[in-house]
Amino acid sequence: MSDIEIAQAARLKPVHALGDALGIPEEALDPRGRHIGKVAQPWLDTLADRPDGKLVLVTAISPTPAGEGKTTTTVGLGDALNRIGKRAIVCLREPSLGPVFGMKGGAAGGGYAQVVPMEQINLHFTGDFAAIALAHNLLAAMIDNHIHHGNALGFDLRRISWKRVMDMNDRALRDNVIGLGGPGNGMPRESGFDIVVASEIMAILCTATSLSDLKERTARIVVGETAERKPITCATLKAQGAMAALLKDAISPNLVQTLENNPAFVHGGPFANIAHGCNTAIATRAALKLGDYVVTEAGFGADLGAEKFIDIKCRRTGLRPSAAVLVATARALKYHGGMAVADVSKEDVAALERGLPNLERHLRNVQEVYGLPCVVAINHRSHDTPAEIELLVRRVEALGGQAVVAKHWADGGAGAEALAREVVAACEKPNSFRFVYDDALPLWQKVEAIATKVYGASGITASAAVKERIERLQAEGYGHFPVCIAKTQMSFSTNAALRGAPSGHTLDIREVRLAAGAEFVVMVCGDIMTMPGLPKVPAAELIDIDGQGRISGLS
Known part of the structure; x- marks a missing residue:
C-alpha cells in the first residue's frame, strides 16, 4: 500500500x-x-x-x-x-x-x-501557517499604508526589508514592484515574497516561550531604515498587538x-x-x-x-x-x-x-x-x-x-x-554537549567557526558591501546573536552538486538579514532562495481528490 x-x-x-x-x-x-x-x-x-x-x-x-x-x-x-x-x-x-x-x-x-x-x-x-502569513502580511500592509499617508517615520523606500509571504513555491514572486497604478495605490517600490517558513514570524513562534514573549519579540522586528540608516521597528508602527492577536491560537x-x-x-x-x-x-x-x-x-x-x-x-x-x-x-x-x-x-x-x-x-x-x-x-x-x-x-x-x-x-x-x-x-552515556561557537565571538568569526568546524571549508568570503553590513550589525549591538546560515542542504559546500564530504571549499556570504525579534542574524550563502520554485514535474500533478472527498497522491 x-x-x-x-x-x-x-x-x-x-x-x-x-x-x-x-x-x-x-x-x-x-x-x-x-x-x-x-x-x-x-x-x-x-x-x-x-x-x-x-x-x-x-x-x-x-x-x-x-x-x-x-x-x-x-x-x-x-x-x-x-x-x-x-x-x-x-x-x-x-x-x-x-x-x-x-x-x-x-x-x-x-x-x-x-x-x-x-x-x-x-x-x-x-491553520497555523495561515495565521503566520496573515500576521506577517498585516505588518507589510501597515508599512505601505504608513508611507501612503505621509511617511512620518521617514522610511527610505530603498531600505525596506520586510517582504510579503505565502506558503507556496512560486519563483515569479521572488522580486517584484508594488504600488503601481497611480497615487491611490501607494508608492511604487521594489519588493518581493518569501515562503512562510522563511518568515521571521515563524522563527519567533518557534522560539517564543509564551504569547507575551511572542508579542515582545514581534515588537523588536526591524522592518526598514531611514535615509540616515536609523532602524524602524514593528513597535513604531504599533502593529505587534494585532499581529499577536492573529497568532493567539x-x-x-x-x-x-x-x-x-x-x-x-x-x-x-x-x-x-x-x-x-x-x-x-x-x-x-x-x-x-x-x-x-x-x-x-x-x-x-x-x-x-x-x-x-x-x-x-x-x-x-x-x-x-x-x-x-x-x-x-x-x-x-x-x-x-x-x-x-x-x-x-x-x-x-x-x-x-x-x-x-x-x-x-x-x-x-x-x-x-x-x-x-x-x-x-x-x-x-x-x-x-x-x-x-x-x-x-x-x-x-x-x-x-x-x-x-x-x-x-x-x-x-x-x-x-x-x-x-x-x-x-x-x-545514559557521558554527555559533553557544547555549542559550535561562543556567544562573545563577533558575527564574522561565528560564521567562520561553523564553516571550518562543521562544513569542512577553508574559510569564508563576502563582498565589501556584505562585510560592511556585518560590521554595522556588530557595532549596533547585534554581535551577541547566533548566526543562521542559509545555504543548500544538498552538500557541505554551497554547491549542491558536490556530493560526499568536500573539503577546502569557501563559504561565500551573499546577503545578510537581521532577525531582531527572532534574535539571530541570517547569513545567506551561495544561490539559496528564500522563495523556492516548483520542480519541472511538481508533486501537485499527482495529488487528486475523488467525488467522495478521498485524497490520493500524498506520500
Missing part, C-alpha cells in the same frame, strides 16, 4: 483519549475535529515544576534524491520506545505546502511510521498521534536550509514535562538542522539533548559515492565506500563538535544487501559509534526496537 493508503486505513483514537493518557484536562484541550487538538498555553505553564524527560535529537546525512527518511525514523523510534515500555512523545514540524505540492508530496513520515491524520497534517492542518501546540496511537506534537515549521529548522520550543518543553523520552528532529543534515538546533534553539531555550540519532540509507550513501539515482537500488559496495565520508563527517560533527552520544540508524530498504550493511556497521564502529539496522518503514515500531534500546543506552 502507498503511504496515504496506510494512513487512511489506520484506526485513530479520539484526541481526548490522547489527552487523557497524557493527563491533559478536558478544558485544556481544544479539539480541531475528532483527531486533532490544541493544548492551551496557560495549562502548559502549570507544568513548570515537573522534571524533564530525556531529549533525543534525530538528524541525518546530507539529503539526496534517493531519500534518507528522517521523519519516518523519528516516528518509528517514538513508537519503538513506547513498545519497550518507555513513555515517549514525538515532536515534529508542520509540513509546508510548498514542498507538499512541489518536491515531496507530503512530510508526515512514511510506510508504517507516520503521524496521522496524514491528509490534514500535510494540507491546512490547524497558533502558539498552542497541536496534538496528534502516530499510526500506533502514540502522542505526537506537530507544531511550527521553519526550513533548515533558510531558517533554523526546528519545531516550537513550546511543544518541545511541553513534551519533556509529559513524557520520559522526547524524540524530535532537526531539518536536513547534521550540518544544517542539528547545528541550528544546538546553536540557536538550545542556546536560546536552555534545552539540552541527551543523545542524537543520525539517519542514513545505503542508497543515499551510494548516491554520495557517485551513483545515479536510477541505479542506487543495485548493490555497489565500492560506491557505498566512496560515499561513506559524508556519513563519517556528520558522525564526527555530532560526536566531537556537538559533544553528543550518537546512534546511527540505518533506515533499511528491501534492496539493501548484507555486504552493504556489514560495511556500514563496521565503519561506524571504527569511529566509536553504534549502528543499528531499523525496519520501521515496513514494520512500524516493532522494526525499531533494537534502535530504541540503543538510544536508551546512549542517553
Whole structure:
C-alpha cells in the first residue's frame, strides 16, 4: 500500500483519549475535529515544576534524491520506545505546502511510521501557517499604508526589508514592484515574497516561550531604515498587538498521534536550509514535562538542522539533548559515492565506500563538535544487501559509534526496537554537549567557526558591501546573536552538486538579514532562495481528490 493508503486505513483514537493518557484536562484541550487538538498555553505553564524527560535529537546525512527518511525514523523510534515500555512523545514540524505540492508530496513520515491524520497534517492542518502569513502580511500592509499617508517615520523606500509571504513555491514572486497604478495605490517600490517558513514570524513562534514573549519579540522586528540608516521597528508602527492577536491560537501546540496511537506534537515549521529548522520550543518543553523520552528532529543534515538546533534553539531555550540519532540509507550513501539515482537500488559496495565520508563527517560533527552520544540508524530498504550493511556497521564502529539496522518503514515500531534500546543506552552515556561557537565571538568569526568546524571549508568570503553590513550589525549591538546560515542542504559546500564530504571549499556570504525579534542574524550563502520554485514535474500533478472527498497522491 502507498503511504496515504496506510494512513487512511489506520484506526485513530479520539484526541481526548490522547489527552487523557497524557493527563491533559478536558478544558485544556481544544479539539480541531475528532483527531486533532490544541493544548492551551496557560495549562502548559502549570507544568513548570515537573522534571524533564530525556531529549533525543534525530538528524541525518546530507539529503539526496534517493531519500534518507528522517521523519519516518523519528516516528518509528517514538513508537519503538513506547513498545519497550518507555513513555515517549514525538515532536515534529508542520509540513509546508510548498514542498507538499512541489518536491515531496507530503512530510508526515512514511510506510508504517507516520503521524496521522496524514491528509490534514500535510494540507491546512490547524491553520497555523495561515495565521503566520496573515500576521506577517498585516505588518507589510501597515508599512505601505504608513508611507501612503505621509511617511512620518521617514522610511527610505530603498531600505525596506520586510517582504510579503505565502506558503507556496512560486519563483515569479521572488522580486517584484508594488504600488503601481497611480497615487491611490501607494508608492511604487521594489519588493518581493518569501515562503512562510522563511518568515521571521515563524522563527519567533518557534522560539517564543509564551504569547507575551511572542508579542515582545514581534515588537523588536526591524522592518526598514531611514535615509540616515536609523532602524524602524514593528513597535513604531504599533502593529505587534494585532499581529499577536492573529497568532493567539497558533502558539498552542497541536496534538496528534502516530499510526500506533502514540502522542505526537506537530507544531511550527521553519526550513533548515533558510531558517533554523526546528519545531516550537513550546511543544518541545511541553513534551519533556509529559513524557520520559522526547524524540524530535532537526531539518536536513547534521550540518544544517542539528547545528541550528544546538546553536540557536538550545542556546536560546536552555534545552539540552541527551543523545542524537543520525539517519542514513545505503542508497543515499551510494548516491554520495557517485551513483545515479536510477541505479542506487543495485548493490555497489565500492560506491557505498566512496560515499561513506559524508556519513563519517556528520558522525564526527555530532560526536566531537556537538559533544553528543550518537546512534546511527540505518533506515533499511528491501534492496539493501548484507555486504552493504556489514560495511556500514563496521565503519561506524571504527569511529566509536553504534549502528543499528531499523525496519520501521515496513514494520512500524516493532522494526525499531533494537534502535530504541540503543538510544536508551546512549542517553545514559557521558554527555559533553557544547555549542559550535561562543556567544562573545563577533558575527564574522561565528560564521567562520561553523564553516571550518562543521562544513569542512577553508574559510569564508563576502563582498565589501556584505562585510560592511556585518560590521554595522556588530557595532549596533547585534554581535551577541547566533548566526543562521542559509545555504543548500544538498552538500557541505554551497554547491549542491558536490556530493560526499568536500573539503577546502569557501563559504561565500551573499546577503545578510537581521532577525531582531527572532534574535539571530541570517547569513545567506551561495544561490539559496528564500522563495523556492516548483520542480519541472511538481508533486501537485499527482495529488487528486475523488467525488467522495478521498485524497490520493500524498506520500
